[in-house]
Amino acid sequence: MHESAQGPRVTPAAGRTAPTPRPVPGPRSAATPRPGRPVPGPARPTPPAQRAHPAPAPAPVTPKGVPGRPENRSEPQLQLIPAPAGGALDAAEEAVDLLLESGRAPGDILVLTTGEQHPWAAHELSFGEAAYWAQQDAGDDVFFADAAAVDRAKPRPVVVVAVNGDADSTVARALPVARDRAAGLLIVCGDPETINSALGAGV
Template identity: 50%
Template sequence: MRHVPAGRAAALDRADETVDRLLDAGREPGAVLVLTVGAAHPWQQHELSFGEERYWAQLTEGGDVFYADAELARPVRRSVVVLVVNGGSAARAAAAYAKALRHAEELLVVCGGTDPAVAGASLAAAGAPAPRVLPA
């Protein structure tokens, strides 16, 4: 897990920078899932403007970075999940963190929010495995 410190107002920008770095490092776009705790990512809003059916088809196709709300109910696993803590309550952020950890196969990057040690402690209290912290 990696943590990218940012306030709520800057969390989306840090997430976009993180996605760019992941792609520049050779990650395939379809390997990345971006989840927001607060307001929807602007790209998600854009894609939804073409209709729900087309939006969800992109998830199934898996060829591009997919942007969704952290409460995503559909089963999806991607190599990398970028969790954007850009709003919502602390309880919602903690629940989103636990869920994002289950969606991530290799790496979870948390942009904004609390220190990952705090999130890890809340997961441990809930009986979830502690995340492995990777260098930035």
């Protein structure tokens, strides 16, 4: 009796294990989160940013004993009209007339005399000093005053000084104060040498 023919026999390789088939994942919906990643919760409101307040600027310090002076204060324009002491008052009156003709308001002008007072001032003082100085406060007209009382004179845009006296000490004290009282223009009528020595060189 003959043995039946057999086909080739497949022998599994030694040590190999048959692979286990992996399950095929099904379709994942968009709502299904990926494993291992947390789902973010609702966004927290961002706290408002704090505004940085600038530090206050330090106040300017004025040295002790030194009065504050406005930085925009400039020297007035100076005009010198040479005249002898006897004709200084007439020259000052002519200067006032020219100022009024050019459009200056009467209340803008202050006239100071270093010697004999202007006739208008002498007349008004006869009614008392209170009424006299009240006209300066009103500021409606040209005001005439003695240079000896220049400290009581208030600043005006134009100051005219008639150097009609021979007392150099009065001139030396009055002219610097008159320059401070003039806001825009200082006109001095008198001897140039006396005026130069009172106001300084370069006039």
